[in-house]
Amino acid sequence: MKSLSQKQPWHPTALLMVLAVWLTTAGNLPLWLKVWQLPETQGFKALTTVGSLMLILLSMVSWLLLFLVWPKWLKPAGLVFMAVVTSSSYFMLTYNVVIDPSMIANVVQTDVREVRDLLSWRMLAALLLGVVLPGIWWWRQPVRQVKAKPLLLRQLGLFVLAWLMMFVFVWASFQDLASLMRNHTTLRYMANPFNSLYAVVRLSVGQASQAAKPLLPIGEDAKLLSAPASEKEAPLIVLVVGETVRAANFGLSGYARQTTPQLNQLKAQGDLVYFSDVSSCGTSTQTSLPCMFSHLGKTAYENSDQPYEGLLDVLQRAGLAVLWIDNQSGCKGVCSRIARFETQALKVPHLCQDGECFDEVMLQELPKQLALLDPVKRAKGTVVVLHQMGSHGPAYYKRSPEALKQFKPECKSSALQNCPVDQIVNGYDNSVLYADHFVSQTVKWLQAQPRPTALMYLSDHGESLGEKGLYLHGMPYRMAPREQTHVPMLAWVSKPMQQQRGWRMACLQAQADKPWSHDNLFHSMLDLSQVGTNLAKPELNIFAACAAAR
């Protein structure tokens, strides 16, 4: 074999077409499996649909390769394409996600801790079968030297031919395919490598056009509505940004399991209100976080590529001391201009292990970090954001300490599909129990402070735990199931704060079951922090009814 292949080295374009066939077939396994299982493609129909889609995709992959890949970088380019389609296929098959711009943004923003959670034997096996073995074969193929001009003509000729073939195939099967694409919008996010390429290009164009624009200040008129006489009267407000907690598994929302026993007790004392119908702005940290802190609201935020300052800039401008403590993968730009502290380097015994800490480490760090803030500002009031590790998957079992776990056994694999659903849910529910513990501990700490205090808790997005075969989060919003967008939100207001503001919790309780969303955070936090600005919209402020009732 070896001597034969040495005698007959490949024409570079021929080898390129071998790559096209491999990428189209093996490189798109999740797509073909999905099309094969669609309800409208049964039996012989499945065969013809998969067949015509394969021909269309093959012509598309061919023109892409013929245009991009030239002999000089044929070998490395082949490996890159194999790696891209294999990793994208692995995530699509394992978690049933699709590859779109926000998913790629998540990948880019992911830190080492998150990658470690995702690694599994299954992933290594996928890389072996999709990259290493075909890669070795690919790298060892001898390639003929070809003159530049005939090669150029041949490759461009084939490029045009591939386009023509694509149009012919699409035309021939148009009726079938058009309805298929309309009914199953996820399919178009599954075609490798176009999904990844489209997402990367779309994302970089968006970021480039944002980066080219100067950051616009907002709320330049922001000022404190009342000046506290001393630090003892200055409010201390904590906003806990929850991570990946869905309302469906939150005890306070009426979940069959009591996953929020401590918060339930606080609610019974009458100072806590749980909001039962809250929608997130996005389905990932990367999309939700900047949107939550924006004055624009979801629709305007998504339609704007103009970078603006956010809520925390406005609070700071009004004269408050503002602090962000992060136990996640960063604040996605919303804390860029304020004091912040990241827990990553901490090595607190019992709380931190393998470069990762339980959320309580933020509470332990809080007094120290508060003391570092400007005392002049502190005397007017303080707003702290605690960004949780929360229920970040897929390693849910790592998100709760052993002593707190109530639901067993837990899924201990990162490839969630290897676990029975009830074990995945056990691990997840234990992480919600821990969030309950963390938020309640924060409230207890606030209760002990000799000043008016309040806390808001709001999760950034939900999570799929195997419903409809979906796992994790990050589905394009309009296709996302409710599990990924229905999030828990609550407000706790201390007695001194209620007195200072003249609020009765009953008026807030009356707001509990109205439909709210991330759009309300900006305006409610302005009110809670006593900051006045033209940006404030009373109709979006959850506390507005209480001020009116006073």
Ligand SMILES: [Zn+2]
């Ligand atoms: Zn998140």
